[in-house]
Amino acid sequence: MSLNPDLENRLRDLLGARLSVTAADRGEHARSESLHSAPPPDAVVWPETADEVAQILAACNETGTPVIPWGTGTSLEGHALAYTGGVTLDLMRMDRIVEVRAGDMQVTVQPGVTREALNTELRATGLFFPVDPGANASLGGMAATRASGTTAVRYGTMRDNVLALEVVLADGRIIRTGTRAAKSSAGYDLTGLFVGAEGTLGVITELTLRLHGQPEEVAAAVCAFDTLDHAVECVTATIQSGIPMARIEFVDAATARAFNLHSGASLPEKPHLMVEFHGSPVSVREDAESFGALAGEFGGQGFDWASSTEDRARLWRMRHGAYHASFVLRPGARGIITDVCVPMSELPAAVTAAAADIEAEGLLGPIVGHVGDGNFHTLLLVDPENADEIARAKQVATRMAERAIAVGGTISGEHGIGVGKRGLMAAQHGAGWQVMGDIKAALDPRNILNPGKLVADRN
Incomplete structure (x- = not known):
C-alpha cells in the first residue's frame, strides 16, 4: 500500500521533513517486542503540537486513512502496529x-x-x-x-x-x-x-x-522460598495482614536462574519475592520486621537487604530486566508473553495451574508478577520456526486467561488487548464488548483510529 497522494501533499505542507515515507523510518515503526508482526505503515509523522495532531487527524479522516499512535514502542500485544496500513503518529517529539x-x-x-x-x-x-x-x-x-x-x-x-x-x-x-x-x-x-x-x-x-x-525512608529485600506455592501464599498472607508494601514482586526459579546468567547475580535457583517498603525510618523498620516474620512462616530464607540507593537500583533493574534476561535460558527463542490478574484469594491456585500447564506442554515459560495486586506474567520461550510449539504456547496463554475469567479475574492486568487478546474480549465482557464497539463507532465512525485493535470488527 502507499499513501494517498493528495493526503501526502497535505501532510507535507503541514509538517515538511516531519513526514517520512522512507523504508527505514517505516521499518522502525513496524517492530514489536513480541511475536506480533505487521507490515510497515505507509508513512510516519512526527507532530509537535496538539493543533498539528488535529490537522493530521482531520486530513486522514477525510480520506479514511488509518492513524496509529506511537510512543516508545514497548507495548506487547501489537497495539502500535499498522495492520491495515496508514499513518503512524509518532508522538515522541511532544515531550514537554x-x-x-x-x-x-x-x-x-x-x-x-x-x-x-x-x-x-x-x-x-x-x-x-x-x-x-x-x-x-x-x-x-x-x-x-x-x-x-x-x-x-x-x-x-x-x-x-x-x-x-x-x-x-x-x-x-x-x-x-x-x-x-x-x-x-x-x-x-x-x-x-x-x-x-x-x-x-x-x-x-x-x-x-x-x-x-518521595518517601523519607526506603528499604528493599529479596528472599527465597523452597516452593512456588509457599512464595505465592506468603504474598496473599502479606496483603491480607495489612502490611503496607510499596512493592512485592514474585519471580520463579527459572527467572532466578536467568538473573544469575544475565546479570551475574548469585540467587538460589528457587522462587523469590522482591519487596520494598516506603515511609518513615520507624515505620519502614516495623513493616520490614513484620514481613520478615510472616515470610519465615512460609519458609522464607536468605534475606538480602538493599538499603542503599545503589543496591536498590540494582535490585529493581534486575527485576525490570526479567524479560530480556529470560532469553538467555533459550538463545534464539522468541517470546509469547501474557499476563492475567485474579482476585488475591485466587492467586496461589492461578499461578500453580499456569506452572503445571507450562510443564505439561513441555514448554519453558518463566513466571514473574506484580503479585501484590494479583497480576502475574509468563514469558513462553518458543522456537520461531516451530509452528506446533507456538500453537501450544498460545493454548497455554488462552487457558490462563480462561481460568482468570472463571474466578472473576481479567485476561490482562496491564499489557492490554491490542490484537493479541482481542479474541478473548467477548468471553470476559459479553454484551459489554458490543457496547465498546458502539462507543468506538460514535467517536470514530470511519474507523481510522488504530483499527483492528481492542474492539470487534464492524459488520
Missing part, C-alpha cells in the same frame, strides 16, 4: 513538561515525556510519579494502555493517577476531560474512557497527573 504544580501535587505533561524523564525533573521538588511498568515508556502510551507495574500495590495504576487529559478526536476536534480538582460529580468520566482505550477513541496530547511525596 508543561507545568509542575508542587502545591497541588500535580504535573501536566505532553504524551512523549517518559516516566524516567519526568522523575528526573521532579527530584528537586520532593515529589515523584510512581507508576512503574519497567520499560521507560512514554506517559501518553502508559495512559492509553492503562499501565501499572511494580508499585501499583501501594500507589495504584494509571487509572488512579491520571486526573485530566487533552484528547484529539478522529475528526480533529480537541477536547479536555477531567479537572485539577480532587474529585468531580459533573457528568460522564471521559478521562476514564480514554485511559485504556489504546488509541482507538482519540489521541492523547496532554496529561495532568497526580504526584506523590
